[in-house]
Amino acid sequence: MSTPYLAHFALNEPPFSKEIPDGELWLPSSKQAIVDTLLEALDERASVVLVGEPGVGKTCVLRALRHRIPAAGFRLTYYHNATLGRRDFYRQLCAALGLAPAATAGSLFYAVNRYVEERALERIHPVFLIDEAHLLHQDTLDHLHILLNYGWDSRALLSLILVGLPELRERLALRHNRSLHSRLHHRLDVSALTPDDTTEYLRLRMERAGCTREVFASDAIVLLHEATLGAMRDLDRVAAAALRETARKKKKLVERDVMARVIEADTRERDR
Helix, strand or coil: CCCHHHHHCCCCCCCCCCCCCHHHCCCCHHHHHHHHHHHHHHHCCCCEEEEECCCCCHHHHHHHHHHHCCCCCEEEEEECCCCCCHHHHHHHHHHHHCCCCCCCHHHHHHHHHHHHHHHHHCCCEEEEEECCHHHCCHHHHHHHHHHCCCCCCCCCCCEEEEEECHHHHHHHCCHHHHHHHCCCCEEEEECCCCHHHHHHHHHHHHHHCCCCCCCECHHHHHHHHHHHCCCHHHHHHHHHHHHHHHHHCCCCCECHHHHHHHHHHHHHHHHC
16 A cells, blocks of 8 residues: 655655665664674673663664674574563573473473584584563573583583663672673663764665655754654654655655654653
8 A cells, every 4th residue: 555655755665664674774883883892792702781772773783783693603593572481481492493392491491501502513603682681580580691601611602692671781780690790791782863863864764765855854853853862763653754744734844843743742642
């Protein structure tokens, strides 16, 4: 089904859709640096904790990592159902790894442990990326440091990347999580976009969708950045709404007054 605002702005696709190939994702230099650090950590066979507020681009960073991680030598497994207890956590992890789920918690852990050791014999380094890790049950957090322990804790056969909201960092800093926290050698924060980042992001997303002229007035961009606090997910939603409203008014430039009305409507909707 065609979308009227696409034709109005001569766009060949929605500019702020999340359906973008990993290799075409835009990241500002600050987030590119995080991807570089993640790759360096994996080269070191280290583990990482990565935190950020909702919508600031954590998933974009992870998708960029997925695109850049060398296929030879690494095996990346993504896990996002962090709300399970330890037994079901390992059961789901076995399924993600293509392993037959065992009956007992000990057998599940042994299957994952054996998988990691077998990959080491093949000179492949497994990377378990656990998203929404701030939701992990405490009994699962209590056990993850054991998953990193090989050869009397003398061999780095596995890397964990724990990703979540800032409260994950706070949980890991608690005394009873110190065994795991001490093994997470890289501790990274994903920050929101800067005003210049927001301007560049809007321009590049519009160009990718087929529009090379300026569509957002500079004062409208300032208002958009202030309202979204540089959160990419919110920016996508509000910018798309502003394009639709501008098209309905049959204008070619998203002006400040239109952006202000769209932001006000979006705020009311979120506050319901």
